Amino acid sequence: MLRLPGSRVTWLLVSLVGVAAGCARKEYDLRLVPDGGSMQRTLTVTAKPSSEGSDHSSLSDAELAHMREFYQPALEQIQDGSHTFVGTFHGEMPADVGGAGEYVCLASPLGSASLYVERFRGEDDLQQSERDRHAAIDQSVDLLLNWAHEEFAGQAILARLERLIDQDIRRDLKNVSGYCWAYGMVFDMGGELGGQRLMARVGQYLVERNYFSLADLPNMVAVFQSEDQAAMAGLLRDTVIRKLQVEGDEPAVASLAIFGNAKELGASLRASIRRTEFYQSELTKYKSTHNLDDGTEVSDRDFDPLGLLVEGAFQAMLPTAFRNASVSVTLQSKVEPFATNGSWDTGAAAVQWSSPIADSDIPAVFFAAWSEPDHDAQQRHFGETILTGEPLAQFALWYRGLADPHRQQYAEFLRTLTPGRTLVEKINAFTFVGDDQPVELPRSLLTEAIDRAR
Structure with a gap:
């Protein structure tokens, strides 16, 4: 009031x-560590002004009950009034801070593509x-x-x-x-x-x-x-x-x-x-x-x-x-994202975001897309790592969208590829069984990557 x-x-x-002025503020510090198809979340909630030396949570009973809908109490820690929760999630992110999000990792024979996006509070129904x-x-x-x-x-x-x-x-x-x-x-x-x-x-x-x-x-x-x-x-x-x-x-x-x-x-x-x-x-x-x-x-x-x-x-x-709360997110990543609205910290190997948040405000939306090449597989098939970044993500997205029979055919085809003068010719000639038309997207991605590597 x-x-x-x-x-x-x-x-x-x-x-x-x-x-x-004088209103209590909550700071949400979120650490994300992807591991294949799962995401570990470590969320620390601190009330400002803080209560240094306190072993009591800064959360109300209702807020604590809300957090425990997503996190196991046995993994909680309280230090200086800051309350930390740890959990591992697949796909859908929990509405712990308030909002919605998702993480997906798409694996392929040449590497994986990952996408993380999350909305923190706010009203996204514009009408x-x-x-x-x-x-x-x-x-x-x-x-x-x-x-x-x-x-x-x-x-x-x-x-x-x-x-x-x-x-x-x-x-x-x-x-x-x-x-x-x-x-x-x-x-x-x-x-x-x-x-x-x-x-x-x-x-x-x-x-x-x-x-x-x-x-x-x-x-x-x-x-x-x-x-x-x-x-x-x-x-x-x-x-x-x-x-x-x-x-x-x-x-x-x-x-x-x-x-x-x-x-x-x-x-x-x-x-x-x-x-x-x-x-x-x-x-x-x-x-x-x-x-x-x-x-x-x-x-x-x-x-x-x-x-x-x-x-x-x-x-x-x-x-x-x-805005009586703020959220800071750190996402660990082995590679720099090819698309994000966060800041990449090379030394920390992480994407970082920070924003004030409020239920009635425009939502804070954080996203990052990155791909991790399978260096051993690409070395085996092409002699070096040629497909990285967004092109690798496009390949993984295409590959995972195939029906099972076609996915198996293309995986078997990749296993036949080895470095050499006929490599590009083989890639250009590939067709699925029963279809005499070349498969355009992977063909162009791979041949262009080979040209860039020369």
Whole structure:
């Protein structure tokens, strides 16, 4: 639940600075060691701040029960509050951190090809993700709209405020959320200057809709840096007046004075939100998760009604701010992958990844594809190792996709190959029994590899 500094309640973005501060973080360190068709996983979970010297797990009972769905308790270790689990898996990876993954090793007479891919948390149903973001924004806007109806009941300015909140702000928050989601996807794919481009796009969007002008930026920056409560309230009041197109001499300006008084505005918003069913429902959940009796009084310091107003919208627009966990993965490999979104460490002979993760965020997806040649077999058939990397993976994938009779035929054919002047001719001439057409993929892979080796 958000705890909002009173000096910042007048401005949404400023109100949300430090949302994640003080939240416990979990770090998941995953070590992967492939062995043929199996994968050994060693997962160490550490809570930050850590508990050095502690022999107690940093996991809750529910989290521990979840881990033990996949790992044997007898292999667990706890040191300095870090909890380590060890297990061996075939094919499907466990949803220990949260997500899904798979590892496959395709063996062939010339070597093997391996593929590892895993998603850690996040929402990969893009339509559901959009619906969730929009629902969170709708809830925040509905709270703000309800407050406006109460605060400005019977006043002429209410109709204009209602249009501003229900139409402009609702629409614009959803559009900005879309921009931020797209930025997160581009950033995940390694986009350069993504943050600057996002600021430019969102900034231009808001400028076009008269939230501020570029000429206002120096004053806005100065106000935000000063954290002056009155100055921030003044910015908010001026923005509302500009958006409502209220002239300076209109009586309506006086009715909007509350936007320029941070203390009065915060008190009014909190009082309005406390009267909603949504607040009561969320308060009940809070008491349940904190083992509090229904009659227990909860202070705004612990459960701030303003948090309900801004948290949903902020999480919809900037889900990265709610990443309260991170995952680091190290995959041991005898050879460098020919395809990966990780970093290859030659000295450690391993691929490494690291990313913050959150359930509501774009998923962290790690992958690596590599192939290991059978040097003895290739030396025997070709005089040297000629097929490595992606070409070997293509060969292994083709070979494993053959029906059993064809796979046996091709394995027998390979056993007849030996280095010499007729090697390429034999490869070009091979056909399966009952088919007079050459088998194109392995033919081209092998002959091109032989040409490169010459």
